[in-house]
Amino acid sequence: MKFGYLAPCVLFFGLGTALHNADGQSERPQKAASRAEMPRYEHFAFCSAEGYLDGPSRQAMTATIEFARLGSADDEGNLFFTPQDGAIRVARINGFVETVAGADYYQKNLLQDEGPAAVLRVPYEAGVKAIGSPLKDTPEGRPAGYLLTSAGGRVWRVWRNPEKGGRWWAKAVGQTRFPGNPSIHTRRSRGKTEVIFYHDGNAWLWDEQKDEVRQILAAKDYMGHPVWKTINPGRPVTSPPRRIAPLNDGSFFLALYQESYPVGAVVWVSADGREAKLLCKNARGDVDKAWDGDTLTEAAFFGGPLLVAVVEPDIAPLTAVDDAMLRRFKDGRVSTLCKDGQWREFPTKRASNPRQGEEPYAECPNDKAPGWGRQFVVGPGGYFYQVYCMGGGDAWVWRVGPIDWAKPSVVTLEHKK
Numbered sequence: 001m002k003f004g005y006l007a008p009c010v011l012f013f014g015l016g017t018a019l020h021n022a023d024g025q026s027e028r029p030q031k032a033a034s035r036a037e038m039p040r041y042e043h044f045a046f047c048s049a050e051g052y053l054d055g056p057s058r059q060a061m062t063a064t065i066e067f068a069r070l071g072s073a074d075d076e077g078n079l080f081f082t083p084q085d086g087a088i089r090v091a092r093i094n095g096f097v098e099t100v101a102g103a104d105y106y107q108k109n110l111l112q113d114e115g116p117a118a119v120l121r122v123p124y125e126a127g128v129k130a131i132g133s134p135l136k137d138t139p140e141g142r143p144a145g146y147l148l149t150s151a152g153g154r155v156w157r158v159w160r161n162p163e164k165g166g167r168w169w170a171k172a173v174g175q176t177r178f179p180g181n182p183s184i185h186t187r188r189s190r191g192k193t194e195v196i197f198y199h200d201g202n203a204w205l206w207d208e209q210k211d212e213v214r215q216i217l218a219a220k221d222y223m224g225h226p227v228w229k230t231i232n233p234g235r236p237v238t239s240p241p242r243r244i245a246p247l248n249d250g251s252f253f254l255a256l257y258q259e260s261y262p263v264g265a266v267v268w269v270s271a272d273g274r275e276a277k278l279l280c281k282n283a284r285g286d287v288d289k290a291w292d293g294d295t296l297t298e299a300a301f302f303g304g305p306l307l308v309a310v311v312e313p314d315i316a317p318l319t320a321v322d323d324a325m326l327r328r329f330k331d332g333r334v335s336t337l338c339k340d341g342q343w344r345e346f347p348t349k350r351a352s353n354p355r356q357g358e359e360p361y362a363e364c365p366n367d368k369a370p371g372w373g374r375q376f377v378v379g380p381g382g383y384f385y386q387v388y389c390m391g392g393g394d395a396w397v398w399r400v401g402p403i404d405w406a407k408p409s410v411v412t413l414e415h416k417k
Helices: none
Strands: 040-045 068-073 079-083 088-091 096-101 114-116 128-137 143-151 154-161 167-172 183-189 192-199 202-207 212-217 243-246 252-256 265-269 276-281 315-319 327-330 333-337 375-378 384-391 394-401
Touching: 068 375, 079 128, 096 167, 128 154, 128 183, 128 192, 143 183, 183 243, 192 243, 276 315, 315 375
Parallel strands: 068 128
Antiparallel strands: 040 394, 068 079, 079 088, 088 096, 114 167, 128 143, 143 154, 154 167, 183 192, 192 202, 202 212, 243 252, 252 265, 265 276, 315 327, 327 333, 375 384, 384 394
16 A cells, blocks of 8 residues: 655554544445535434333433443445444434344343343444445345344454344354454455454454454564654553554555554554654644644644544544544645535634634634534445434434545645745
8 A cells, every 4th residue: 555645654553443433334434425515414313311112313311321332224324333432323314213232221241142132231342334235135035244243352243133023133253252342443455345453552353254353463573663662752642552443455554542652653564563654743732823734743632633534545533532523635735624524724713713702714604614523433425424422411313424534625724935
């Protein structure tokens, strides 16, 4: 994989879990064709973060003040996620919220290797990954997809089991027991979807036909790279990254924030872990003095960057812990998504938000200012999902799109100089 805009590095870097986010599906979003129309903001699901209620999406509740850790969108645009009560739930594209696995009360995981998904308790931090279309049937009457999640140090496949009358069923994947609950990711290889598990700097590839797991990336192979000493000078990174995004060519994007606080970063790593290039970092830190621009010298993030997704070969949506706008790096530069679907570069955070008292660019009036969310999942067809939840019982999921992730920025800081 080549990144022509990057200076060669004899260094290496890493990443941890994802606002899952999100693979061609959620972590590798599809490029939407360039469109002239304004993106639509649709109230997709939920009215409250207090209580637990399935049913019509906009009347449903999430059973947690902090809302939920979003999982992923399937090929049809249904959004699967794991709230803090141990369940797997789905906000369907048809306007209903349903519980797939677990329940809204405490219970231990009753499964050994296989059984009803209703008794599978999913840890909040595990998330869920949709493969294909789990709610749809093939012409032969078989499920067109399934879910993957992790619990108890094992990965679980969750699907509508025709042999059990279509009941949601759970079965452990392979015989591998992990030291923790791995995150789950996908990539495309030779025309098919491959599933990768990631935990504590290590990655494993799952052979679905053989139901076997083999390791394809080891933290020991890359933690010695000089990049760990350059991300935050004077404070070398010693813990493996928590976030990963596999690329179709076999390489990886790794990202970290907590491990190198307060200077987050995103790095490309070769399939064998021997090569690495620093792609993006929190170069400036103070968002009142910097914001967009060159990924390695000008960009600033208040708690980030956090990797949301990857569009190959060199486009990745980004966000941050305390700056809840959706941004991206592309061609070595960071830009911000605005409500009119355009990408713009802003000199400071305040310049991107006219409500904070600073005059915005003339090219970005109030009604086109960047949208604000808390968590993001990228779905099919150029759409993404964002959560607004700041406590006090309020929580909404918005579906936004279509977005052209590859569209050139209409305003750049280079242009303004």
